[in-house]
Amino acid sequence: MSVASDTQPAPRGRRARSLVKSLLSFLVVVVVTYLGLLAVTFFIGRVIPVDPVLAIVGDRAPANVVERTREELGFNEPLTTQFVIYVQKALSGDFGRSVLTTNPVMTDIKRVFPATIELATLGTILGAVLGIPLGVLAAVRRGGWLDQIVRIIGLVGYSVPIFWLGLLALLVFYARLQWVGGPGRIDVVYEYTFTPITGFYLLDAIIQRDWSAFNNILSHLALPSLLLGYFSLAYISRMTRSFMLNELSQEYIVAARAKGLSERRIVWRHALRNAAVPLVTVIALSYAGLLEGSVLTETVFAWPGLGLYITNSLQNADMNAVLGGTIVIGSVFIAINLLSDLLYRLLDPRTRAR
Amino acid sequence: MSAPLLDVQNLAVRFPTRTGTVEAVRGVSFTLGRERLGIVGESGSGKSQTGRAILGLTAPSAQVTADRLRFDGQDLLTISNAERRRLRGKRIAMVLQDPKYSLDPVMSIGRQIVETLRTHERVSRSEARKRALAMLEAVQIRDPERVFDLYPHEVSGGMGQRAMIAMMLIAGPELLIADEPTSALDVTVQLEILAILDSLVRDKGMGLIFVSHDLRLVSSFCDRVLVMYAGRVVEELAAKDLSQAQHPYTQGLLNCMPKIGASRHPLPVLERQAEWAR
Numbered sequence: 001m002s003v004a005s006d007t008q009p010a011p012r013g014r015r016a017r018s019l020v021k022s023l024l025s026f027l028v029v030v031v032v033t034y035l036g037l038l039a040v041t042f043f044i045g046r047v048i049p050v051d052p053v054l055a056i057v058g059d060r061a062p063a064n065v066v067e068r069t070r071e072e073l074g075f076n077e078p079l080t081t082q083f084v085i086y087v088q089k090a091l092s093g094d095f096g097r098s099v100l101t102t103n104p105v106m107t108d109i110k111r112v113f114p115a116t117i118e119l120a121t122l123g124t125i126l127g128a129v130l131g132i133p134l135g136v137l138a139a140v141r142r143g144g145w146l147d148q149i150v151r152i153i154g155l156v157g158y159s160v161p162i163f164w165l166g167l168l169a170l171l172v173f174y175a176r177l178q179w180v181g182g183p184g185r186i187d188v189v190y191e192y193t194f195t196p197i198t199g200f201y202l203l204d205a206i207i208q209r210d211w212s213a214f215n216n217i218l219s220h221l222a223l224p225s226l227l228l229g230y231f232s233l234a235y236i237s238r239m240t241r242s243f244m245l246n247e248l249s250q251e252y253i254v255a256a257r258a259k260g261l262s263e264r265r266i267v268w269r270h271a272l273r274n275a276a277v278p279l280v281t282v283i284a285l286s287y288a289g290l291l292e293g294s295v296l297t298e299t300v301f302a303w304p305g306l307g308l309y310i311t312n313s314l315q316n317a318d319m320n321a322v323l324g325g326t327i328v329i330g331s332v333f334i335a336i337n338l339l340s341d342l343l344y345r346l347l348d349p350r351t352r353a354r
Numbered sequence: 355m356s357a358p359l360l361d362v363q364n365l366a367v368r369f370p371t372r373t374g375t376v377e378a379v380r381g382v383s384f385t386l387g388r389e390r391l392g393i394v395g396e397s398g399s400g401k402s403q404t405g406r407a408i409l410g411l412t413a414p415s416a417q418v419t420a421d422r423l424r425f426d427g428q429d430l431l432t433i434s435n436a437e438r439r440r441l442r443g444k445r446i447a448m449v450l451q452d453p454k455y456s457l458d459p460v461m462s463i464g465r466q467i468v469e470t471l472r473t474h475e476r477v478s479r480s481e482a483r484k485r486a487l488a489m490l491e492a493v494q495i496r497d498p499e500r501v502f503d504l505y506p507h508e509v510s511g512g513m514g515q516r517a518m519i520a521m522m523l524i525a526g527p528e529l530l531i532a533d534e535p536t537s538a539l540d541v542t543v544q545l546e547i548l549a550i551l552d553s554l555v556r557d558k559g560m561g562l563i564f565v566s567h568d569l570r571l572v573s574s575f576c577d578r579v580l581v582m583y584a585g586r587v588v589e590e591l592a593a594k595d596l597s598q599a600q601h602p603y604t605q606g607l608l609n610c611m612p613k614i615g616a617s618r619h620p621l622p623v624l625e626r627q628a629e630w631a632r
Contacts, residue, residue, distance in 0.1 A: 251451075255518070258443060258447060258448040259447075261439075261473055262473075274458070349462075
């Protein structure tokens with residue numbers, strides 16, 4: 001009788017060391033990506049046909065003023081020195097001043113980004129909480145009525161433009177039925193009584209126990225977040241369905257049935273647990289996409305978020321604001337990718353260690 | 355002798371497709387006591403579908419009919435889905451071909467074994483763990499404690515198949531359907547797995563249906579052999595009488611086996627005749 005000894009031993013020390021190693025390689029990836037991001041934005045800032053000096057002093061300023069401003073802003077330094085200064089400042093969160101608002105760009109972003117995060121987070125939560133079960137059930141009852149509904153939701157989500165649906169929703173639920181708050185984050189009445197602390201208005205209202213403001217904020221959030229939620233639901237449910245169909249056709253599902261497990265356990269505990277691995281990436285990417293600021297949604301709902309801010313800046317050749325916003329978005333993208341990578345490792349033992 | 359463990363009469367499995375009905379199994383009949391029955395045949399002969407139909411694991415689109423399909427006196431065709439599920443894993447179990455695909459990749463081996471047990475018996479967590487470890491030992495895994503916490507991708511094929519056997523036998527089934535349990539393994543490991551399977555089936559007095567395309571393996575391992583061709587049983591014979599097979603298809607299969615030292619010119623080709631499939 002032979003004895004099995006055909007697995008590799010995995011002592012604890014090696015596992016810990018490999019964890020440190022993978023964290024280090026993570027760090028290297030982040031630093032390199034971030035430097036690349038800064039280089040690209042720097043490059044864009046130099047080649048774009050907008051003279052930042054002229055944007056500040058105006059095109060009727062005398063030549064000596066233009067020259068002095070140019071000198072003050074450091075544009076006469078060699079390009080490499082400029083880049084080093086750029087990186088140093090960007091790392092300390094200094095992206096210069098916005099020409100449009102005259103605030104430091106970072107101050108502006110701190111004001112507008114929470115609005116976008118609040119919306120994107122609510123939208124993604126809605127999309128995932130509803131989209132995953134819908135996708136699972138559609139896959140389980142493939143070809144059934146629920147599957148058809150998911151198909152229609154997905155089709156509408158892909159083909160109907162969000163601004164049209166947004167305008168329609170505003171018209172019906174705000175203008176006609178008056179069920180929800182209109183554009184903006186909060187009614188004007190509250191402008192003087194409600195003070196933002198974190199910038200996440202819902203959170204701020206909870207902190208201050210200002211329940212009437214809370215309800216008002218929620219009624220303003222309802223339409224845009226439901227709309228974003230709908231679009232991420234369309235995407236997430238479609239993807240969940242196809243991942244689930246793939247998992248349900250695997251041999252381990254046959255084995256699970258042969259073990260006598262209930263259908264519910266097979267679907268939710270075995271198949272979904274496996275489908276969750278690629279789903280994490282899908283949800284993270286869709287969340288990152290919403291965090292970039294859904295310009296159309298923010299425009300329709302006059303939502304003072306990052307997307308609207310960057311679009312406005314772009315139209316006014318406010319390069320500092322555009323580049324600052326781009327860097328913030330890029331950083332968020334890197335962070336979310338990192339997070340989904342970590343989650344991926346947590347969910348899939350095959351990607352751990354080694 | 356008492357009533358047979360399994361009684362199959364005129365079993366048929368059909369798959370309706372767009373281009374017509376595919377008849378995977380066409381009127382298979384046999385009875386099985388606590389013995390080892392081999393089912394051999396080439397790909398598509400219906401041998402796997404026969405095994406799956408007994409467990410009720412045929413795809414939902416398939417139609418399964420039989421004059422009789424009884425397990426230990428219970429009519430498998432009329433009992434409810436819930437009753438059938440209670441039989442699966444508890445009284446009838448199945449070992450699949452390739453542990454790489456038939457074990458859940460994101461659940462540790464130990465938890466998959468415990469899952470079978472706790473589905474069918476009310477046992478505490480620690481008791482279940484203890485029994486799973488004992489089961490791992492029974493399939494000759496030397497350090498069950500360590501293997502318990504490993505994931506399927508961390509073990510070799512042979513080890514994975516032992517885990518699979520442990521997972522399927524832990525609830526003490528009376529009938530085991532082994533669907534090509536060694537086809538995905540190295541030849542050296544095949545014999546180990548067969549020896550483990552053999553001793554467990556013998557010790558526990560289980561009935562075994564061993565599905566394989568390997569005629570020699572089946573004849574050395576089973577008491578009785580069914581030879582299937584195109585969804586039908588073309589010949590049934592005791593394993594030891596295999597060399598006296600009457601049916602030309604079986605003879606053809608036997609003829610195709612290589613013999614060490616013998617030069618064979620021309621190489622024999624498996625003959626197929628339309629009337630065998632009728």
